[in-house]
Amino acid sequence: MSSTPTTQELDQIPAGEVLAEEIAAEPKGIGRQLAILAVGSALFMQFIDQTALSTALPTLAAAFRIPPIDLKLVLTSYILVQAVIVPASGWAADRWGARRIFIAAMAIFLLGSVLCGLSRTLGELVLFRILQGAGAAMIMPVGRIIVVGQSSREQLVKAMALLTTPAMVGPIIGPPLTGLILKFASWPWIFYINLPVGILGMIAVWKFVPRTREPHPGRFDTIGFVLAAVAMSSAMGLAETLGFNLIPWTVQIAALVVAVASIVLFIRHARSADLPVLDLSLFRSRTFRASCTAGTLLRIGIGATPFLMPLLLQIGMGWSPLQAGSLTIAMAIGALISRPLATPMMKLFGFRNVLVWTAATVGLFTLAPGFFRVGTPVWLMFGLLAGGGFVRATQFTASNALAFAELDQKQVTAASTLQAVILQLSISMGITTGSLALQLVRMNSGGQAITPSQFTLPFCFVGVLALLAVPVYARLAKDTGADMTGHRRR
Secondary structure: OOOOOOOHHHHOOOOOOOOOOHHHHHOOOOHHHHHHHHHHHHHHHHHHHHHHHHHHHHHHHHOOOOHHHHHHHHHHHHHHHHHHHHHHHHHHHHHHOHHHHHHHHHHHHHHHHHHHOOOOOHHHHHHHHHHHHHHHHHHHHHHHHHHOOOOOHHHHHHHHHOOOOOOHHHHHHHHHHHHHHHHHHHOHHHHOOHHHHHHHHHHHHHHOOOOOOOOOOOOOOOHHHHHHHHHHHHHHHHHHHHOOOOOOOHHHHHHHHHHHHHHHHHHHHHOOOOOOOOOOOHHHHHHHHHHHHHHHHHHHHHHHHHOOOOOOOHOOOOOOOOOOOOOOOHHHHHHEEEEEEEHHHHHHHOOOHHHHHHHHHHHHHHHHHHHOOOOOOOHHHHHHHHHHHHHHHHHHHHHHOOOOOOOOHHHHHHHHHHHHHHHHHEEEEEEEEHHHHHHHHHHHHOOOOOOOOHHHHHHHHHHOOOOOOOHHHOOOOOOOOHHHHHOOOO
């Protein structure tokens, strides 16, 4: 009877081969579902962390004695480092194995969580959030690689819905849990709660996700990686400082020049490189292009909402963290309800129709909180947030699957990597856009105390941007993705 191969033995397998024991152990049926849920546990941990931090923003501002708007750096630094590191995730997964990279990423994320809880200055918190983001950068794209690689085209939509189900539970638990922590304990515990979830998730991934080896991905595109990192860092750094007078205008111009030059050089490099770190040729696929373009417009609103809502509820309306967290779980509840309905809706109405109508309603639900006031009924606010969560989750389930509709299996890794970079950049853009709009409104009002009316313009602006996704989806063919959903025109 053969024994389980060691890590060293696994490394010696010729490229493209898989051990016989692993083939037999590949998850089928319930085993495949357990593997997907194990990967989803990491998303659960990430979403608890993100929603917890968003809910705690006003508390952190008081603890560090800084204006609440300045805390956007804690959010955007985490997201930006993900966008910078994500391009290496696909290559690393192919080179050393997706499961191994995934577990290592979870370990780095947990280390960053502990250090964030030990932070005593804003600078330390930002630094350790960057470490957290370095781990998080590998979790989503590598997890998607694992799931897509184990799912047939017919199973892909259901697999994506199952993968993101734990991520929908996290935002339900995160806000009220944070409210309770801030009521009975200190803010560092919002980071420490990641530890039990993360450790159990690592054990589950080790047990249920099989070890496989892909063909050697070749030499890493170091030049492309550096150019992309410089372009993203300089561009987002410039965006972060606009309207806040944090750095001289000469430095901002220099950052703009560096960003533009890096982007131009990267595009030229990507067109000639054999294995570019970001494969721009994927945009030749109409479905991938539509998913990324419209998804960016929609995620700007998604990114702005977690930043603006706690400030609106806790500072503008005077709610406690527990009250605010109990309301914002409405978005997660709506998203969770959509999970069993998303696939049947796409089968019944088709990809294009679902994407068009959900994009339109996402835009309307995104701008709705801009009209919340102290006297607005709680039930109405809860219903609007739940409706927004429902249509967002339905939209992104369809959009994420749509991205792979016209791609070959060999393009999955590159597509997952590029999609993850665009996702992180768009969410960071959302936080920056929302904070800049709020800052401009406050400057126009003479810098007076934050009031609910100051949030109308920021929410409406990102909501209108989301509505621009409608014509992008409307140009898709009516039978787009029909082989994935089984939808047939009548």
